[in-house]
């Protein structure tokens with residue numbers, strides 16, 4: 822989880838490259854949709870704030886966070902995007918599912934990042950309580966969707982710089 826000291830929406834605007842012409846695929850989990858919807862809104866608004874065009878942002882939903890891995894993998898393989906953002910929220914309940922889903926999704930996205938030609942950005946909130954999730958989707962600790970958008974833009978630029986070097 823984000824540190825209590827770090828607001829997820831705080832960043833240096835001047836250090837974010839122009840996102841015009843960059844193409845983004847966003848996969849969003851339907852579980853905890855109030856939270857994931859707010860994360861998505863934050864991500865899209867931030868991409869646009871940095872110049873991304875509406876037509877270059879493609880969003881699709883998957884049932885739960887565990888399916889983010891497969892959804893992101895298909896988006897990568899479609900070759901239609903310069904980055905993929907995976908958005909989900911897992912809230913600890915009374916079952917061990919929390920650990921299994923967090924672990925499986927995180928490992929899956931990490932493995933995908935290793936093989937993908939484009940960046941896959943980790944937008945999974947893993948929270949003990951609903952309040953912790955609310956704090957991070959536009960509440961007191963900002964919006965992780967904003968952070969994901971900025972990360973996606975910076976990582977696309979990272980790759981472009983390397984290709985030009």
Ligand code: RBF
Nearest residue numbers: 850852884885886887909910911912916918922
């Ligand atoms: N998906 C989420 O994105 N967030 C959750 O908090 C979440 N909790 C779950 C709890 C249980 C008991 C189960 C069975 C599934 C949960 N899922 C959750 C759904 C999971 O990511 C996945 O969609 C399903 O397990 C089907 O593969």
